[in-house]
Amino acid sequence: MGENDIGKYLVDTAVQLHKDLGPGLFEVVYETVLAHELCRKGMHVERQVSINLEYHGLKFEEAFRADLIIEDKVIVELKYVERLNSSHKKQLLTYLRLTGIRLGFLLNFSEARMKDGIVRTVNQLVEK
Numbered sequence: 001m002g003e004n005d006i007g008k009y010l011v012d013t014a015v016q017l018h019k020d021l022g023p024g025l026f027e028v029v030y031e032t033v034l035a036h037e038l039c040r041k042g043m044h045v046e047r048q049v050s051i052n053l054e055y056h057g058l059k060f061e062e063a064f065r066a067d068l069i070i071e072d073k074v075i076v077e078l079k080y081v082e083r084l085n086s087s088h089k090k091q092l093l094t095y096l097r098l099t100g101i102r103l104g105f106l107l108n109f110s111e112a113r114m115k116d117g118i119v120r121t122v123n124q125l126v127e128k
Contacts, residue, residue: 003103006043006074011118013037014107018114027080030109031067034078038070045070051099066095075104084108084119096123 108117
């Protein structure tokens, strides 16, 4: 399954989850339920994945934590903020560059309509 196929499942699942639960819960609730639902659809999902970084011989054992990594191909960062801003998008792009993963999504569950809280970000992904 390619990145774009995974992305479609992710977005569809997030939208349905938001319809069912609505806004107002902690991020960890959305993260747990989203991971559960994607696993039920047969996808391999890892939560709170620690990502290491090495820079000029300096090693960081936990440079960041990805909220979700799906099928080792898509990073998902969940937020519950008034509005996503450019720093959230830069954060995700940095995660993509450092891991070599080519597709990521920001999902902001505080939006009244989930589709307004979805940002798709690519890192050298060839669109088909």
